[in-house]
Amino acid sequence: MPNPIGEFDLIARYFTRPARQAVLGVGDDCALIQPGVGMQLAISSDMLVEGRHFFPDVDPATLGHKALAVNLSDLAACGATPLGFTLALALPRVDTDWLAGFSRGLWALADLHGCELIGGDTTCGPLNICITVFGELPQGQALLRSGAKVGDDIYVSGTLGQARLALDALRGTLALPAPLLALSRQRLEQPTPRLALGQALRGIASAAIDISDGLTGDLGHILKASGLGASLETAVAIDLLAHDADRAAFASVLSTAQQLDYVLAGGDDYELAFCAPFQARAAVQAAAEKSHTPVTRIGRTQAQTGLRLQQANGTFLTQKSKSFDHFA
Ligand code: ADP
Ligand code: MG
Secondary structure, eight states: OOOSSOHHHHHHHHSOOOOSSSSBOBTBSSOBOOOOTTEEEEEEEEEEEBTTTBOTTSOHHHHHHHHHHHHHHHHHHHTOEEEEEEEEEEESSOOHHHHHHHHHHHHHHHHHTTOEEEEEEEEESSOEEEEEEEEEEETTOOOOGGGOOTTOEEEEESOOSHHHHHHHHHHTSSOOOHHHHHHHHHHHHSOOOOHHHHHHTTTTOSEEEEESSOHHHHHHHHHHHHTOEEEEEHHHHGGGGOOHHHHHHHHTTSOHHHHHHHHHHOOOOOEEEEEEOGGGHHHHHHHHHHTTOOEEEEEEEESSOEEEEEOTTSOEEOOOOOOOOTTO
């Protein structure tokens, strides 16, 4: 079947809008953006590959959302404010229904965060979506992985583990009742980048990271970069699986060990893990309230390297599951 429209019509129809903040948007050889005076650019890329990062039959609107969300999540982890993004797209063929859905999901999230599409590349090939986001932050104020200090509190935003629960349920390796699958699937397919929290934590958090591969693995990156270890309280961590009434619903279908496993090693949640000194507790709470984002204090950094999972009775748990690694 011949393609209904060509490359340039496709770009014009689905991926072009008049530039707003950008000096120059889609249409020339380069886009131009102007960071504010005294600001640094924060830049990050994430690629989504069919079969690897999403199911071939996933709703294209949620895919458009997710492709941008995982990139915005990196800006959130640095405390940056989004400016714009580029979209490099390989498409096996021109499917206008798919493009309409994909671009709808993409624009909705872009508009929500005032992050405009300023350029990209479009080619024919196996479905592959690569987005690069550009954000800005005041010079020297980026939240880094390497800034944690001994004795800092460790916090996590939102809930952890549901995205991986949905993935396992969709793959058929875990049975989840329909309402819980619907809830979890929302987390897997339409993650919420925690931009407001990241920005509110500038000058407060000592280190931060977004949780894409699982809490222990991603927190491990902070600890390694900061030359530290940590202890986490399992009794607190297990409650991160869900809030309020949903918490009991998940607890009724999963063992305690499963709940903890999903929270600690789940992945794909795109929440923030961050550290802050003890003295900043009130400031962290204020940042959470200002950004309307729940945060939970789950442990402390320590000079001794390695991650220790402390149970309510004071003994330590040895963790089995590892976080996700594409090449493991
Ligand atoms: P070039 O030949 O200079 O690489 P292209 O012909 O690939 O330019 O693209 C033409 C214009 O359309 C450029 O401004 C480019 O940034 C933009 N563009 C291409 N693909 C996309 C896309 N998927 N989303 C947004 N802009 C795009
Ligand atoms: Mg090109």
